Amino acid sequence: MSTKVVITGLGVVSPIGIGVPQFWKAALEGRSGISAIPSFDPFPLEGYRSRVAGRIPGFSLEQYLPAGQGDRVDRYAQFALVAAKEALADADFRMEREEPHRVGVIVGAGMGGMVMGEREITQLYEQKRPHRVHPNFIPVITLNSASGIVAMAYGAKGPNLTISTACSSSAHALGQAMHAIRAGTADAVIVVGADASITPLVFAGFCSLRALSTKYNDMPERASRPFDRGRDGFVMGEGAGALILESLTHAKKRKARMYAEVAGYAATSEAHHMVIPREDGEEVAITMRLALKDAGVTPAQVDYINAHATSTTVGDAVEVKAIRLLFKSRADKLAVSATKSLVGHTLGAAGSLAGIVSALTLTSGQIHPTLNLDDPDPACALAGLSAQPQTRKTKVALINAFGFGSNNAAVVVKSLST
């Protein structure tokens, strides 16, 4: 019997709220965090095919952290610090009572420090003064700056890793943290997913990839519409999610409140195409099946799926095809929701937000609505999808996450009352 791994703390920085209570209230109310991008100054906004995003305007680090802490890292790492702080407090996890080398940090980040990265690259090429590249440029754009700063801020000296698999990054971070605890290399892991790259270059790149929604620039709140017939691409978001994972033994020893168990995980590659998923859904179905097997649960026991559901035409349909392949007649009995309909696609943060939503769903029995499901697409219809909040007893949740590079992840989260 392998070590059980439980979730004991949650933290969120999102377009619909900073802090878990605000986030979850807004999610259940079906509030959209998508708004018009006011400017990419000095670049003309008309040059961007998509002009909507799930932004966090007015975020100020000083509001959440002591002065000086985190002012040398990029926006995504600042989000990570704030989310981790909340999660540690939520778990009542006190580092002074821990053996620091037994506490790890695993961060999932897709793009990393692009705010400073873009600025420095632009300045170098414009001004041609290499000696004026900022001394902090390298530490900031190095992709493990968030995992580094989180460890420094909170004194976690155990395994410190960053996983970058694009949109599935923090689903893998959750899974790898579970593995580290199961393997006995850590008692607890601070898992964070973070990205903040609604920046002129990255955003333009996603526009050029024709991956973003462009039809709803005048109706931002309607742009992210997973599974709806009118969907036309994803909406980029920013944010961070943090979860404290620890062994059941460790959590019990310190009498921690437990949300749920991270019970299973699978990581696969479709070995197919950099950005296009296999249209038959076979590989996604295999990934989900492997995660369920790892968790020791059957498809018949699954109650809820937090879908990857980015609101792209093909991606959403492939996911539903895969769900039908694996779950067969049970597919229409599952409750399903698409968190990206609320906050957009937060890239590296997406898997961690899905983990947080799953933990809250399992403990509350409340399933957040999937926004803009006005005209469900028959190609990806599931009876358990709803534009309204649902209340259902849920004991087993499955998280899907797919990333560029032909990358798939699935994570199983179980109620502790089973």
Next chain:
Amino acid sequence: MAKTSDVSDKIIQALADYLKRDAASIQTTHHLRDDLGLDSMAVIEMLYRIEEVFNIQIPDQDLVGLTTVGQVIAYVQGRVAPLKAPAKIPAKAVAKAPAAKRSTKSKKA
């Protein structure tokens, strides 16, 4: 003003360069995916070149009608010479392209 043949030659040449094959082997009736083997990402890369050659921006919603070489030529001709040529893709061409299957919005993301 760009002549149809100029547009056609430039597009076929751009395709030939992209596909690393002889321009003479590319027909206007060729389907980008089924005949030339372009997947949705390759179509986007090819259109990116064409946007540069003709100094135009192709909105995402127009991509759905661009599934054959002939449709791309007609579309670009309409965009570069709006007063002399039909600005819209011929209705027939649009009708031929089933939306979901041919869409380029197929990213995993």
